[in-house]
Amino acid sequence: MSPVNNKTRQRMFEWKVRLSTIVWFVLFLGFLASLPLIIGWAFWLLAVTIGIAAIIAMPAAWVVKTWFDPGHKRSFVLHWMRANVVLICMLSIALAAPIYYLAVITESQPLLLPQATLSNGHKTIVFQGMQHIASDNFYKSVVYDIERALADGYIIYYEGVQTATPESKEYFSKLSRLLTGNANLARTYKTLGDACGLKFQSDYFMLFEADKKEHPERHIVADVDAIDLKHEYERLMSSDPGFSTAHVNDFSSASQVHSSDATVSMVEWLQSGTEGQKKLAGIVCRGAMTLAYTSHKDEKSGNLDPLILDFRNQQLVNKILNDSNNKIFITYGANHFSGIFDLLKQKDPSWTIATVKWLRPVEMPKKEHQGSLLVDAR
Known part of the structure; x- marks a missing residue:
């Protein structure tokens, strides 16, 4: 054999060793990174992962020994052990990767809600985009801005x-079950908030109860009555063929079985889990919320948007334009903003967006730090 061929084989061998070392390093590093998440959920999950890897490694070892080791330089047991280690690392990485992805996406591409100041030269509106469950910092910031707005x-x-x-309450319960699978919206939001490591909006707005009693004219529930929604729903069913076709079975008994019931039950089950399980569930929940609520330009509208968004936007704009007050601070779901602004522009083209600031509603709960007083408390 020529020296040139020997050198080529030697170089190929060296590159094979280098690549193999890199692959083993990456696999081992990925396994170490995934181990805290797997053990954090449950020790038995690691045992199951090892067991599945051991079973899958048997046919994998046979394939490698038969097709890639024709000289039978290594025993079947050695091939199985190598395949087993590789599969344990790969399965562990596959289990942990989605959780790491959701954690990273929450921090690197955070969900943002607008606080936009609108003006037509005569009236000023501050629209604060809201979310029913969000972080403690978000609600504290909103409460501070509301208090400042009241002072101004x-x-x-x-x-x-x-x-x-009672009629409107009954209809709203039916509509709530249609939308979320649960007639008790407050319970649903509270449960999801606890699982996500977030807070429920109403817990913070209770701070204004005293001022509401003293100055009720400064605090207006500007939304429609559920009976108004019922009448609009009936109008759409009779006048809009597309809407009526999409919602012909809305309130049938079959439609009342909704996946959110199962979601809430699962969340309540997680709340009884270990601290590790609760922490991982919070990471997944916050990441899922970030992905779900981040708007996309090509996002299709929902089937109930003509009722839940368009109708309520129109009613809110009418209330704004008919209000004698020239300074209004609005706390509404962020999805309402574009529709409200478009309607205002249709009524008066002079409406413009003067300023916008962005608030982050979903973030990891902050650790509470507690010091000590160097005094004798007796």
Whole structure:
């Protein structure tokens, strides 16, 4: 054999060793990174991962020994052990990678909600995009801005479908079950918030109860009554063929079985889990919320948007234009903003966006730090 061929083989061998070392290093590093998440969920998950890898490694070892080791330089057991280690690393990485992805996406591409100041030269509106469950810092910032707005002479518009009569309350319960699978929206949001490591909006707005009693004219629930939603729903069903076709079975008994029931049950089950399980569930929940609520330009509208968004936007704009107050601070779901602004522009083209600031509603809960007082408490 020529020296040139020997050198070529030697170089190929060296590159093979280098690549093999890199692959083993990456696999081992990935396994170490995934280990805290797997053990954090449950020790038995690691045992199951090892067991599955051991079973899959048997046919994999046979294939390698038969097709890639024709000289039978290594025993079947050695091939199995190598395949087993590789598979344990790969399965562990596959289990942990989605959780790491959701954690990274929450921090690197955070969900942002607008606080936009609108003006037509005569009236000023501050629209604060809201979310029913969000971080502690988000709600504290909103509460601070509302208090400052009150001091500056603004009145506050709150979102919240009203249920003034037993009939409207009954209809809202039916509609809530259609939308979320649970007639008790507050319970649903509270449960999801606890699982996500986030807070429920109403817990913070309770801070204004005293001021509401003293100055009710400054705090307005600007949303529609559930009966108004019922009448609009019936109008759409009779006048809009596309809407009626999409919602012909809305309130049938079959449609009342909704996946959110299962979601809430699963979340409640997680709340009884270990601290590690709760922490991982929070990471997954916050990441899923970030992906789900981040708007996309090509996102299709929902089937109930003509009722839940368009109708309520129109009613809110009418209330804004008919209000004698020239300073209004609105706390409404962020999805309402574009529709409200478009409607205002249709009524008066002079409406413009003066300023915008962005608030982050979903983030990891901050650790509470507690010091000590160097005094004798007796």
